[in-house]
Amino acid sequence: MRSMLSATAMIALASAAHAQAPAPNAPVKPKPAVTVPVRPAMQAPADTAKGMTQAERLSIQSDLAWTGHFNGAINGEVSERMVNGIKAFQKANGGKETGVLNPQERGLLAAAARKPRDNVGWKVVTDMATGAKLGIPGKLVPQQITDASGSKWQSTNGTIQVILMRRKEEGLSSAKLAEAERKQPGRKLDYSAVKPDFFVLSGLQNQKKFYVRGQIKGDEVRILTILYDQATEGTMAPVVIAMSSAFDAFPASAQAMGPPPRKKVEYASGIVVSADGAIVTDRQAVDGCVSITVVGHGNADKVAEDKTRDLALLRIYGARDLKPLSLGAGPAKQDVNLVGIADPQAQGGSAAVSTVKAVTSGGANGETALSPAPGIGFSGAAAIDGDGTFAGLTQLKPVIVAGPAPAATQAVLVSADSVRNFAKANNVATTPGKADDAKASIVRVICVRK
16 A cells, blocks of 8 residues: 555655654553454354244245255254255255355255255155154155055156054063164165164165165054155155155154045945846945945945945946955855955056955954955955965954054954855845856945035
């Protein structure tokens, strides 16, 4: 600055300074203290993040995960991983790597995250089978199957699978559960974390990527398993992070619930028991209907019911080409095939008759337990043993437990004798002999309620 001043100016400044100097022998007044302002230090990115609300941090972490710049837990906590994720996003978009998003960058991040999230059909749901809350990429895994142990979602070609199961037993240990999961055939571990109440495993299973997260509460464990082909990793990597963070095995709002509300449209199976249009099905599946339809044959009337064993007799009029199932007497074996029609959602809207295996056990008041329980739509299905003997009619019933939704569905078998006696009591002449072609005698029943 001194070099830029003219000589005249230099002299003028010197003179002014001399003029202000105190006269000789004059008392010198002390100069007032001068406070030099100190420039505040630059605030660290982590400190900036601490100044945000947890909801803001959660939103940023979630968006960073969807754009592939964050692979930690989406929990709203301040971390170096979150700051590094912001810097990575800024670098990828040609910005300065500050670790703090300005308003323009925050808008850009939100827009960038929206596309992959929408592409996979992301939604957070409460699973009806377990009571757990989880995120599901609905467009990637449109097929869902539910039974007593939990639910399974998968892609149409099986390349992606999401499995949620529950189990109850005394003395559960996360270490033992994690070890059992690790030893599943074909698994090679590359990451594990085991805590007293939860565990996480990931790696390869028979050339598929897998991720397992289990949570224990009391004598129950709920385990989320994600399997996907390595070819889908580009799509699935952010999805797995989002699913892991969204998984709430035991929602805090859990409370004892009563029976679930009845579906407005419910699908069940029915057994044709006479050629003139008599059909036996599960009474609960056709309770409270304003209309009942038998697919391929039109409307049906409920003409009788047995509230003790939950059997209903339907009749369709003017029906042709019906093939009744043979309800021949005789003891059935313990292993049976359940012949029914799964819910349309479980088979891509189709109405195909299918067969699933089950084992009978116990038995009281004409009912026998079936394990595992078949998927929804199998209420009213026929149970046939390996020799072609009719064993009874399948029913699915909710198990009421503490939780935001029914935690499971149990399957029971109404005995063959009960079905025959019910038909006989309502003047239906059944066909004796073996049930050799049970699929031809099964129909889909649709109940529509208000």
